[in-house]
Amino acid sequence: MPWYRDGLQFECTVCGRCCTGGSGYVWVSQEEINGIAAQMGLAPPVFEQVFTWTVRPKKVSLKEYPNGDCVLLSDKTHRCRVYENRPIQCRTWPFWSQNLVSTNTWSAVAAICPGCNRGKLYTLEEIEERRKAFE
Secondary structure, eight states, rough: OTTTTTEEEEEOOOOOOGGGOOOOOOOOOHHHHHHHHHHHHHOOOHHHHHHHHEEEEEEEEEEETTOOOOTTTOOOOOOOOGGGGHHHHHHTTTTOOSSSHHHHHHHHHHHOOOHHHEEEEOOOHHHHHHHHHHH
């Protein structure tokens, strides 16, 4: 059984900290692109040209600003501009495999994310469902 077998608490505070920092990838599917584009009032090809880049064939990521912030993070409000339609990778935060390795890795995430260890208690089954959805 994993160390988090009794569950973990998490409540998104919409602080945007998970959308900032070091460079990385935010993978998006065509379905997610279509939903985000619709929310922004853009045609999907326009959204793709402005906000995404192809990392390798069939692997598309959102772009980042030079400082590593997600291109969809508002510089005015410091909130996601498409929170309701954010990609599965974003919706499953912080229940990613790399964050669930040990209590130490979870504590490191919690030091950055004020939503960790507060709010709703997610069961082992809910955590695993989210972890697997991102992978």
